[in-house]
Amino acid sequence: MARHPEVKEKDIIQAGIALEASGKIPNPGAIRAQLGFKGGLLRIKTVWSKYTDEREQSYLTEKQQQMQLESLPSEISENMGVITNKLTESLERLTVQAYQLAQEMFEKRLNAVQRDFENKAEYFDGYEKEIDASLLKSDQELTESAAEAKSLAEQNASLIVENANLKGQLQALQRQLEKLEIKISEKFNHN
Known part of the structure; x- marks a missing residue:
């Protein structure tokens, strides 16, 4: 169950008004002292602030209702x-000037972005051409290397065949030499 406030809002407002009437400043401490040191400072401050805000609003509204532009002197x-x-x-001139300035700034920025884009596009075009040239050169070198590898493979195959023939001939000559050596040694041994 909520506790009832020690001091009513009406009493806080009356104490503040009494302080104003006596020429004193109605701050929360002074209002609390006026109330016999009853009530919390925070609550007193909240109630008094709300009252003074409402009072000022109603005062301004009454003043505004009392005076209208037509009721002022003609001058x-x-x-x-x-x-x-x-x-x-x-305001119209300022708006037009602000628009023109914004337009100029936009155009400058657009031109700068456009130049930057064109520079990058030119750079990438040149880079792409270099890559194309490099790829073409690499393809040529690859084709030449493949042709050279094929030629070397054919030469190698030819050399293998030739080497096999020479090996066969060498073996045949070695057998003939061995036979001759055997014949010669048999002739010397008979004699």
Whole structure:
């Protein structure tokens, strides 16, 4: 169950008004002292602030209702018309100038971005051409290497065949030599 406040809002407001009437500043501490040191400072401050805000609002509203532009002297209302026109013209000029400045800044930025894009596009085009040339050269070198490898493979095969023939001939000659050596040694051994 919630605790009832020690001091009512009405009492806080009356204490603040009494302080104002006596020429004192109604801050929460002074209001609490006026109430016999009853109530919390935070609650007193909240209630008094709310009251003074509402009082100021109602005062301003009453003042505004009492005075309207038409009820002012004709000189003031005419001057107000002139001032309003000048303010409107100034605001229009300022708006146009702000728009023109924004447009110029936008165009400068757009041109800078466009130049940057063109520079990068030119760089990438040159880079792409270099890559194309390198790829073409690499393809040529690869084709030449493949042709050279094929030629070397054919030469190697030819050399293997030739080597086999020479090996066969060498073996045949070695057998003939062995036979001759056997014959010669048999002839010397018989003699």
